[in-house]
Amino acid sequence: MQKRSMYNEKIHVWGRISLAFAIISFASYPVLASIIFGVWPNGRLIIQGLLAVAPVYWTVGAIEAFTFGPMLGSGGAYLGFVTGNLTAMKVPAALRAMQIADVEPNTEEGEVISTIAIAVSSIVTTLILFFGMLLLNMLSPLLESELLAPAFANILPALFGALGIVFLAKNWRIAIAPIVLMLTVFLIQPSLASMVSILIPISAAFTIGVTRLLYKKHLV
Amino acid sequence: MPFSVNSPILFILAGIVIAYVLGQSIFFLVKAWRRAIELGIEKKVLRKIASGSALFTVAPAVAVLLGLISLSRFLGLPLPWLRLSVLGALTYELPAAASVATIIDLPLDQPVTDASTYLSIAYVMTLGILAGILIILFFQKRMQQSLQKLKKKDNRWSALLMDALFMGMIATFLGMVFADIRSGLRGWIPVFVMLFSASVMLLIGILIRKCKIAWLENYAMPLSMLSAMAFAVPLTNWIGG
Structure with a gap:
């Protein structure tokens, strides 16, 4: 028990320190580039650019943090938010790993498995991007070919079809209401597909509400 | 030093940041692996998780590589390499870069030649995406403590709550x-x-x-x-x- 709480405490210390350094290192790229080239950015452009994207990005970022943070566990969250690509890569990787290892989220076992999956996923992504960049001239014609375009255009349906059936099989009772809700939403307003990050917490809150109701009535 | 979107110094800067994050991933992997063994999870299971996660990542990572190719026409290789290796995703980076390009009427299929514009784009990309990471930095511990309290109070509801969170996310994509x-x-x-x-x-x-x-x-x-x-x-x- 002592050791358990020690790991828990340490993960927050490691996570916070590494995250703080990561933020500094991300910011250092434009700052150091400015110093090296002796050129400074256009403040008006930055403000105008930020006004165009920040209201949405900051809202989505906050929503993602409060939705995915609990899902991934602390180690997974500290790492996942630094390495990015959460919805299409890190969160499904963690989910899949916890399901295969037969551990529950919000347990220490779930936390370490999620962290391992996210760490491996980010290492593999880094390596693929590095070697992909080195071999760009060779790979570009193949990756950008018309033949393969439909495969990459359908990466999300391919991912969530497989993941969805696993969760449906696990607990179909809590799946029905959010699926019906989201189907209705997208059929009425297809353009909302571009705002999927904002819809995730709405769907999650709705699912939690329905699940609570089912739980109170002893139906799940 | 003359500016170019593919200047060697930009590759070095991006490489240092990526190497740091790679080191962070390896550090967390080692710590979690050791803790998993202490918790009694078999090495065989851990190896299975690691190899499966690696394999699972290949297709989405190749899709990220495609994003790198499309952004590189406008921003060169180092900045998209950095942004897509760490922190970002194409869904964030492209609109962030495009928002600045639109203001000054820059085409997205030709390399940026003005250093000040390039740096402005880099700042917008960096500052635009920091909200999530800052919230995790300051609130993750509190979120985890609240979940632990809930688990102690009602273990079954705590497990259902996590399932509901996951199902909410999956349902959104299934609807989409x-x-x-x-x-x-x-x-x-x-x-x-x-x-x-x-x-x-x-x-x-x-x-x-x-x-x-x-x-x-x-x-x-x-x-x-x-x-x-x-x-x-x-x-x-x-x-x-």
Whole structure:
């Protein structure tokens, strides 16, 4: 028990320190580039650019943090938010790993498995991007070919079809209401597909509400 | 030093940041691995998780590489390499870069030649995406403590709450797949791909349970995903995407 709480405490210390350094290192790229080239950015452009994207990005970022943070566990969250690509890569990787290892989220076992999956996923992504960049001239014609375009255009349906059936099989009772809700939403307003990050917490809150109701009535 | 979007010094700067984050991933991997062994999780299971996660990542990572190619026409290689290796995703980075380009009427298919504009874009990309990471930095511990308290109070509800969170996310994407069906048969392609992927997953599940092919479990997700992506190619050609 002592050791358990020690790991828990340490993960927050490691996570916070590494995250703080990561933020500094991300910011250092434009700052150091400015110093090296002796050129400074256009403040008006930055403000105008930020006004165009920040209201949405900051809202989505906050929503993602409060939705995915609990899902991934602390180690997974500290790492996942630094390495990015959460919805299409890190969160499904963690989910899949916890399901295969037969551990529950919000347990220490779930936390370490999620962290391992996210760490491996980010290492593999880094390596693929590095070697992909080195071999760009060779790979570009193949990756950008018309033949393969439909495969990459359908990466999300391919991912969530497989993941969805696993969760449906696990607990179909809590799946029905959010699926019906989201189907209705997208059929009425297809353009909302571009705002999927904002819809995730709405769907999650709705699912939690329905699940609570089912739980109170002893139906799940 | 003369500016170029592919200047060697920019590769070095991006490489240092990426190396730091790679080191962070390795550090967390080692710590979590050791803790998993202390918790009694078998090495065999951990190896299975690691190899499965690696395999699962390949297809989405190649899609990220495609994003790098498209951003590199405008921003060169180092900045997209940095942004897509760490922190970002194409869905954030492209609109952030495009927002600045639109203001000054820059084409997105030609390299930026002005250093000040390039740096402005880099700042917008950096500052635009920091909200999530800052919240995790300051609130993750508190969130975890609240969840632990809830678990102590009602273990069953705590487990259901996590399932509900996951299901909420999955339901959103399952709904999104149907967004284009009113545009005709072409709009049904993602639906057919999703159903194909789910069917392959189901078939593999049956093989694992009925035929006792346990090793397949680790490859179920990547196999379902890749076969569905491959299925999308002839399907799109046939329907005419």
